[in-house]
Amino acid sequence: MSNFDSPQITQLLVEWGSGNQSALEDLIPMVYDELHRIAKRYMRQQSAGHTFQTTELIHEAYLKLAKQSDQNWQNRAHFFGVAAQAMRHILVDYARSKQSQKRGGWQKVTLDEQAAISIQRSEEMLSLDEALTRLGDLDERKAKVVELKYFGGLTNEEVAEVLKISPETVKRDWKFSRTWLLRELSNV
Numbered sequence: 001m002s003n004f005d006s007p008q009i010t011q012l013l014v015e016w017g018s019g020n021q022s023a024l025e026d027l028i029p030m031v032y033d034e035l036h037r038i039a040k041r042y043m044r045q046q047s048a049g050h051t052f053q054t055t056e057l058i059h060e061a062y063l064k065l066a067k068q069s070d071q072n073w074q075n076r077a078h079f080f081g082v083a084a085q086a087m088r089h090i091l092v093d094y095a096r097s098k099q100s101q102k103r104g105g106w107q108k109v110t111l112d113e114q115a116a117i118s119i120q121r122s123e124e125m126l127s128l129d130e131a132l133t134r135l136g137d138l139d140e141r142k143a144k145v146v147e148l149k150y151f152g153g154l155t156n157e158e159v160a161e162v163l164k165i166s167p168e169t170v171k172r173d174w175k176f177s178r179t180w181l182l183r184e185l186s187n188v
Contacts, residue, residue: 006030006076013073024066031079035061038084038153042091045125052094061086077158081144084152088129095125131184135177141165145173146181 009030015023039057064086073079136143141163148159149170156167156174163170 009076009079010073013075013079017071017073021066028062031076032058034080035083038080038151039087041153042087042151052091057087057090060090064090075161077148077154077162081148081152081154081162085147088147088151091125092129095129127185128181131181134184135180138180139173142173142177142180145170146177149174 009027012023012027012030016027035058036054039054039061043052043054043057061083065083068082071082132143132146135146144163145159148154148162149156154162156170159170160167165173
């Protein structure tokens with residue numbers, strides 16, 4: 001992410017968090033490219049027949065974010081972490097609606113050596129979401145690390161800043177979480 005600590009973006013986030021809705025209107029053009037990158041990453045993980053478009057996912061996330069005017073935004077990384085979480089929830093809701101329309105078993109989700117999660121079907125998204133929820137029950141911070149690092153595309157340093165922990169702790173949490181998720185998802 002370029003200009004990670006952009007004072008202008010941070011100031012707009014603070015103003016928006018204080019209830020200034022026009023700050024959100026000024027903010028979106030400044031962060032749109034990064035939101036698009038996050039959404040595109042999510043959409044690459046979806047099956048070929050997925051009906052959501054990248055732009056549609058961004059707009060849905062925007063609507064969710066716009067409702068959070070009382071959010072205490074810490075910085076740009078925090079904003080993108082919340083945006084990534086919103087996109088994840090949108091796609092999980094979509095997957096749930098598709099699952100309720102179909103019969104069939106769950107599919108496995110795999111993590112490769114670069115810790116990329118390959119999600120090819122809506123059922124896989126649900127399996128991953130359930131595993132992340134279980135990880136969150138076990139250790140909320142570790143689940144947040146996965147969400148921010150993988151889904152949000154944040155670096156170890158950016159995740160550390162958002163969670164107010166050291167980059168070394170992020171690395172340890174990521175390593176544990178990856179192993180834990182692999183084990184959980186292999187039982188699916």
